[in-house]
Amino acid sequence: MGFAQWYDEKLAPRFIQCACSSPAIMKMREKVVPLASGKVFEIGCGGGINQQLYDPAKVTSFAGMDPSAKGLDYTREAVARKGWVADVRQGFGEAIPFEDESFDTVVCTFTLCSVCDTAQTLRELRRILKPGGRLLYAEHGQAPDPGVQKWQARIEPYWKKVLGGCHLTRPVSSAVAQQGFAVNVLGQRYAPKMPRFAGWMEWGEAVKTG
Ligand SMILES: C[S@@+](CC[C@H](N)C(=O)[O-])C[C@H]1O[C@@H](n2cnc3c(N)ncnc32)[C@H](O)[C@@H]1O
Numbered sequence: 001m002g003f004a005q006w007y008d009e010k011l012a013p014r015f016i017q018c019a020c021s022s023p024a025i026m027k028m029r030e031k032v033v034p035l036a037s038g039k040v041f042e043i044g045c046g047g048g049i050n051q052q053l054y055d056p057a058k059v060t061s062f063a064g065m066d067p068s069a070k071g072l073d074y075t076r077e078a079v080a081r082k083g084w085v086a087d088v089r090q091g092f093g094e095a096i097p098f099e100d101e102s103f104d105t106v107v108c109t110f111t112l113c114s115v116c117d118t119a120q121t122l123r124e125l126r127r128i129l130k131p132g133g134r135l136l137y138a139e140h141g142q143a144p145d146p147g148v149q150k151w152q153a154r155i156e157p158y159w160k161k162v163l164g165g166c167h168l169t170r171p172v173s174s175a176v177a178q179q180g181f182a183v184n185v186l187g188q189r190y191a192p193k194m195p196r197f198a199g200w201m202e203w204g205e206a207v208k209t210g
Pocket residue numbers: 016020043044045046047048049050065066067068071091092093094108109110111114115116117164166
């Protein structure tokens with residue numbers, strides 16, 4: 001295994017897990033993950049950080065998917081600590097191996113920045129939701145200020161290489177709305193103690209209508 005592959009497969013998942021557990025990021029998670037109920041699916045569940053925030057009194061079953069084998073090791077450890085049974089699989093959000101209308105809630109945190117195809121992933125998430133089901137999201141993305149956007153575009157090519165394909169310039173709530181969800185933005189702001197180019201956060205609840 002070359003250095004680049006070793007970095008991407010072994011070191012980057014650990015590095016990302018640490019960055020994604022900062023107090024500012026945990027606060028965003030706390031706003032949406034505990035709302036999950038019924039049959040729950042989490043896309044990009046690698047790292048397993050959200051496990052501690054699910055309310056077992058509300059969640060009747062849990063399934064999750066992520067392409068990273070190392071990330072899934074952490075998820076399985078977190079599932080074991082939680083002490084519940086979970087269906088955790090390796091795979092990509094662009095092709096989710098579950099039937100249409102299988103889940104009450106889909107959770108997506110800090111993952112739309114990293115998928116290869118945001119629109120296709122959101123279409124898949126909508127497909128597997130039951131009618132009236134909810135997509136709960138908390139993501140970082142394109143800032144509203146043109147000055148910050150300029151820096152996001154400049155830094156993104158280098159950032160992506162170091163942080164597992166993470167993009168800085170992707171719109172969040174508008175991208176969700178474009179795929180046929182009724183979006184209720186619960187909050188948006190620059191996270192404190194983070195550089196603005198990486199710190200624009202949006203979180204919300206998007207309902208599958210129609
Ligand atoms: C910044 S990490 C966030 C992990 C986790 N969602 C969280 O909230 O801590 C981005 C995650 O997206 C995953 N990912 C990358 N490409 C993906 C894809 N095409 N489909 C699903 N997940 C993907 C990565 O493996 C990684 O676990």
